[in-house]
Amino acid sequence: MHAERKNTIIRMFNVSKRYGKMEALSNLSLEVRKNEFIFVTGPSGAGKSTMIKLLYKGESASSGAILVDGMNLARISRKQIPMLRRQFGVIFQDFKLIPTKTVFQNVALVLAVAGLKPKEIYPRVMDVLERVGIDDRAEEFPPVLSGGEKQRVAVARAMVGGPKIVLADEPTGSLDPDSAAHIFQLLRAVHEAGATVIVATHDQQMINNHDGRVVRLEKGRMAREN
Ligand SMILES: Nc1ncnc2c1ncn2[C@@H]1O[C@H](COP(=O)(O)OP(=O)(O)OP(=O)(O)O)[C@@H](O)[C@H]1O
Numbered sequence: 653m654h655a656e657r658k659n660t661i662i663r664m665f666n667v668s669k670r671y672g673k674m675e676a677l678s679n680l681s682l683e684v685r686k687n688e689f690i691f692v693t694g695p696s697g698a699g700k701s702t703m704i705k706l707l708y709k710g711e712s713a714s715s716g717a718i719l720v721d722g723m724n725l726a727r728i729s730r731k732q733i734p735m736l737r738r739q740f741g742v743i744f745q746d747f748k749l750i751p752t753k754t755v756f757q758n759v760a761l762v763l764a765v766a767g768l769k770p771k772e773i774y775p776r777v778m779d780v781l782e783r784v785g786i787d788d789r790a791e792e793f794p795p796v797l798s799g800g801e802k803q804r805v806a807v808a809r810a811m812v813g814g815p816k817i818v819l820a821d822e823p824t825g826s827l828d829p830d831s832a833a834h835i836f837q838l839l840r841a842v843h844e845a846g847a848t849v850i851v852a853t854h855d856q857q858m859i860n861n862h863d864g865r866v867v868r869l870e871k872g873r874m875a876r877e878n
């Protein structure tokens with residue numbers, strides 16, 4: 653196998669996504685190498701969130717091919733989706749934490765679903781909570797936390813399963829600059845630990861301040877790559 657091929661973790665080829673007549677993504681092709689850090693940027697409505705959703709099969713492409721770590725997303729069965737999702741840690745602007753579960757339980761759920769035993773779950777969850785600096789709030793419920801704290805919990809949840817790929821959709825979009833910078837530091841640490849990281853963001857300052865490849869979308873098409 654060609655060396656470049658072997659290092660590819662995500663390959664999108666001529667991918668389009670239509671919602672009725674609306675084409676959210678048009679013939680998008682992109683290759684992502686293992687352990688790349690990629691920013692996906694572009695104006696509102698450009699298709700950034702759609703691209704993220706297609707990658708973890710939150711939505712299915714209308715046409716084209718998406719390969720994730722060798723799996724063809726168009727071909728995998730419903731039963732294989734949990735296995736696909738375990739490759740990913742996903743972070744959203746609005747956190748998507750479960751309000752009725754504690755911080756600990758929100759993060760532990762990922763490992764429980766993966767079939768780990770409580771004895772194995774406890775130390776792993778406490779370790780990631782410590783790494784994101786939120787271990788002292790483990791027994792709190794999300795609604796009492798600040799936005800920055802909630803996002804740290806979401807990062808912990810994305811990290812705990814040791815995913816190959818971390819997808820973040822506007823992870824700092826609702827945070828103050830200090831909290832946003834902290835979340836970026838955490839994403840960098842995840843990247844340094846070996847994960848491939850894809851961040852959809854409007855935050856030009858963050859893009860300027862960090863190394864990473866920039867993919868710019870406009871009206872569902874690749875506008876520029878550098
Ligand atoms: N479920 C849906 N049904 C219909 N249209 C949709 C749906 N999801 C997205 N779209 C449309 O697809 C286009 C791309 O949306 P998307 O959310 O991917 O943009 P975005 O780049 O993430 O924008 P933003 O920066 O505002 O988050 C938009 O025109 C949007 O209205």
Ligand SMILES: [Mg+2]
Binds near residue numbers: 700701702821822
């Ligand atoms: Mg979006």
